[in-house]
Amino acid sequence: MDFQQKRKVRNVLYSKVTLVILLIVLIFLAKGAIGIFIKARGSVNNLGEVKKEYQSLADRKNVLTESINKLKTQEGIEAEIRSKYNVAKNGEVDIVIVDEKNSSTNGQNVSGGGFWSKILGWFQ
Numbered sequence: 001m002d003f004q005q006k007r008k009v010r011n012v013l014y015s016k017v018t019l020v021i022l023l024i025v026l027i028f029l030a031k032g033a034i035g036i037f038i039k040a041r042g043s044v045n046n047l048g049e050v051k052k053e054y055q056s057l058a059d060r061k062n063v064l065t066e067s068i069n070k071l072k073t074q075e076g077i078e079a080e081i082r083s084k085y086n087v088a089k090n091g092e093v094d095i096v097i098v099d100e101k102n103s104s105t106n107g108q109n110v111s112g113g114g115f116w117s118k119i120l121g122w123f124q
Helices: 003-013 016-071 074-085 115-122
Strands: none
Touching: 016 074
16 A cells, blocks of 8 residues: 555544544443443352252252151151151050149149239138
8 A cells, every 4th residue: 555545544543433433332342241241240149049049959859858768668657647646556645744843742833923822822
């Protein structure tokens, strides 16, 4: 190219219109890059949440599998029926264990109660 053509090309490339167009293109590219960066960051956060949810579902699956395997045995079925319906076989009895701190002597309340309980205690 000769000098005149190079000068025309340089004038077109460095003109204000060309620079404004290039600036607009640069802004759109930067906006797109920032949008992709924000989405990538959100995806990383979502990945952590999905991993936690997957682990909790895997744990739940293991618990349910154990429960199903337990219910496949006769002892497991019997234990489940006993826990849900509070039943016992013939000849079995229930034993109730009472805490000493909650028990009372001679069936009466040992605690001081209050004013009215003391007055009612005189009449018993």
